[in-house]
Amino acid sequence: MKKSSTDTTVAGRITRALAERIISGEFEPGMKLRQDHFAEEFGASHVPVREAFRRLEAQGLAVSEPRRGVRVASFDIAEVREVAEMRASLEVLALRNAAPNLTPDILDLAEAHNREGENAADVQAWEQANKAFHRVILEPCGMPRLLATIDDLHAASARFLFSGFRMEWEAPTDQDHRAILAALRSNQIDVAAATLARHVKWIGKNPAR
Amino acid sequence: MKKSSTDTTVAGRITRALAERIISGEFEPGMKLRQDHFAEEFGASHVPVREAFRRLEAQGLAVSEPRRGVRVASFDIAEVREVAEMRASLEVLALRNAAPNLTPDILDLAEAHNREGENAADVQAWEQANKAFHRVILEPCGMPRLLATIDDLHAASARFLFSGFRMEWEAPTDQDHRAILAALRSNQIDVAAATLARHVKWIGKNPAR
DNA sequence: TTTTCATGTTTTATAGATAATTTGTGCGCA
DNA sequence: TGCGCACAAATTATCTATAAAACATGAAAA
Structure with missing residues (x-):
């Protein structure tokens, strides 16, 4: 490496x-x-x-x-929303460019990461698996600058996630992730992209404590 | 300031x-x-x-x-395309969020910048006016992080523009800019956004020398 | 109360030391 | 002679230590 x-x-x-x-x-x-x-x-x-x-x-x-x-850096609800919107736009762009290069192996790996997340013991572990899931399906886009920007945005999102307003936390079965994978497997790129966008924006809509 | x-x-x-x-x-x-x-x-x-x-x-x-x-940093044709795609995505996002805040004054200012560009004597002057045009219509989105990212991408685009493969240069009448303004004036946000996206992506499709 | 000025704190910049990488040189060997 | 390898010298990035400038604070004077 x-x-x-x-x-x-x-x-x-x-x-x-x-x-x-x-x-x-x-x-x-x-x-x-x-x-x-x-x-x-x-x-x-x-x-x-x-x-x-x-x-x-x-x-x-x-x-x-x-x-x-x-x-x-401070972050109020407006900034969280801003980051979510940016992530949604850019992850959709990345996904559309990655789609032609996605292999069954990659999708299986993504599914594994999703299961990891669902079995996660704490928020940190879940976030790590979540990041890995997104990374795996976007990486094949082959656009390094785009991926770097998404990483930065992801870090900003994670900040929000950890910001202590969700002390009691339970691993959700990530239905959105499953839906995205299913759409990708059946080559419905538009569906996958739309689901991804909604999924990412949702993060910015979490009830702020 | x-x-x-x-x-x-x-x-x-x-x-x-x-x-x-x-x-x-x-x-x-x-x-x-x-x-x-x-x-x-x-x-x-x-x-x-x-x-x-x-x-x-x-x-x-x-x-x-x-x-x-x-x-x-090096930049090959793939990187230029990447930057163009990112700009297209993010500028559309910015425009959609700016649209509700756009006043006739702002649009007039943008039009002035566009005329500046059309009368520009050299590439540098044109690029400066072009940047100003985009900035003016996007700034009202009120998303500082988004604007900062767009600025960086714009700088990368400008690099490409100046990269000496266009020594003989003549100021184009920027039809796209006019179309965007017209759409915004008549509140056709979708049309404006679509035109902007096409306009930005076109830059990445310039014949490479 | 407001202003001024001195003092301590923190950022910013410089100069010099350290460590890593690259380049050059010499030697052995085909 | 030509090639490869080891080792030394020079170059360059990185870091430390120290000095200077800017800012914040608070007391004294108007």
Whole structure:
């Protein structure tokens, strides 16, 4: 496996660690991120921390005001909806381009991920399986930039999911996923795309606590 | 006007300068970007240059391999098509959300930008007017993340436009733009959206030299 | 109460050290 | 001679340590 910059450099490791904590909700929206603090925590200097901040900023997980520091990106209901709409548009685009390249093997793998999700013990596990499901059926589109953007949006969605307004959680049988797979298996691309769009937008409509 | 981080800090100025050169084609795809070189050129040290690199990377204008430096992002015909498809999807989404907020004033402003483009003396001027046209009709969607993503995609499109395969250039009367405005004026959102999608995708279909 | 100015804190930038990769060189061997 | 391999030198990215600039805070003066 090609090792990404996230693993190789100190800045990359810091990026990953901070992203994880923001997504998991450990860092609350609006929280100030002080470079010296993390420099000390990771036993590094503040320069790689700054580089990590730039990446988080690009992913939409943090916002930076010049000379005033960077904070964890806030997200209100409008932003959640925005991310959901963007994901819906782009995932549909990806699916339409992936469809001609989808093999039964890929769909079986997706189904496996879906079952994983249905048997998940907690939200984290479910989210991981959910991400894998979407990834697997979209990846064959062969559009790297599109996939990267979708990943960023997915991270933003996950933030919302973990944002503590759903403490008691139970694994849902993901009917939408099943419907998408069935449509793909019978070559009904339009149906699959429409279901996917509705499915993704639904996330943005969750009752906000 | 709110001053962006691009103007305030050294890293920001370097980012802007390098982005411009990449987009304009002065830096060719695949070209190695050495931090010490630009540190010297901008009379700065290499740290702000590195931060600029991170941002260019996020915008898709550069790619970085850990410990091996960063290069100007390549773009083949497939990537151009990818960017065009993404733009089409996202601009349609933006337009649909902007439509309810569009006023006659805004549409008049857009029309002015379109005329600017038609009278443009060179590609740069045309591109600037073109960007302004799209921006003006999409901005009222009130979705900042969506707009930011569209901006990045637009920059990538502009790269393609400037890539020297269109040396002799003449300002086109932009019929698509006019059609979009006419549709919006008569509240035919679907027509406007469909025209916009076709218009944006067409860019990706330009005969490659 | 408002303004000014000093002080501490934080971001930003520089200069120098470290580590990894690439390039060049020499040697052995076909 | 030509090719491949090992090893050394140079180049370059990465990181640390330190200094400078900007900002926030709060006390003193108007």
